[in-house]
Amino acid sequence: MFVVGLTGGIGCGKSAVTGCFAALGVPIIDADVVAREVVEPGQPALQEIAGQFGTEALDASGALNRSWLREHIFTHPDAKTRLEAILHPRIRHAMRQKLTKVAAPYAIFSIPLLFETGQDSGVDRVLVVDCPVELQISRVTQRDQATLAQTQSIIDSQIDRASRLAMADDIIDNSGSLHDLPPIIEKLHEKYLKLAT
Template sequence: MNRSFKIGLTGGIASGKTTVANLFSDLGIEIIDADEIAHSITSKQGSAYDKIVKHFGEDLLGHDNELDRKKLRTIIFNNSELKKDLEQIIHPEIHSIINQLTLESQESYQIIVIPLLIETDYQDFFDRILIIDCSLETQLERLMDRDDETIENARKIVANQIGRGKRLKFADDIIKNEKKTSIETLKEKVLQLHENYIELAEKVQFQD
């Protein structure tokens, strides 16, 4: 039975994960995005919605009875225990959905984008881990430009994630994406990895 070769794509906030994933998508590669799954299961019709409302209370709901995601982010950002509670609700469901999608895939390889791949100890699920890396300076600048964050909040957001050095220890492949990195440079690197992943996937299929 053929199986899809699984590439876990991760990186710090504002490192450029979506940009790189889109470049793989342009090459026809199937992308699974954990953030999109999380948004789906926490919507009003989602499987995690009732559990979250029960745990965090109805004050978290907006006028349309959807979760007020900004309010939820503020709550978990300032309370590590509540952050763990939320993760225990949604991460098992996200992982279950990802597992099912990979089993159903007919592609030679897939890119699975998971911002908290290392933090949730999910690395053993993947055949290879691709980390999008950039300096703290670049992260802070992008957060301030993209999300209109203050420098103080931007620093807190970055500090709330696993350290850059620890994350890089799990990398099989690394794409550097600094503020001066051109899209052409990223495309070249993605194409190189794409060709390598196809070759690796073929070897796995042959062994299976």
């Protein structure tokens, strides 16, 4: 199975791009979606998180207390490493499992931290969705009601733009409007169909 790893900085428009590929019938396996699935109540990862971080990591209903965990990781850098050690192997395994059920010439792995987690070695081609940092900041602060400091800290925690672009096989410049995307994606889709056969 030919796999395209899609990545990009926060606010670059990865969801808009995967939406266009999905509209063309391309299966999308999204790391963010899988990350939510592996911490659902009853999943071993959730029990392990509660064991590592205490009951504060769970809300009153027994689900993951995301806001507490986000704050905890922000103030305890070692906690991020511990959380990733619980989640990343499970997310990778679940994504590979989903791939075995795909019946299409190629699939897209949408992974925001593709390079940071070393998963670029597990895909056949890397597609980077890109836009200038100023645009990332304005999109994220508007979309997530995030402060400038929060947004900047997320951008700083990701690989820098120049390095990301240097490691890309294909790049989509998403600094324009959403109407600009479909023709670009149709061209890439044709290219990936050829490469997959």
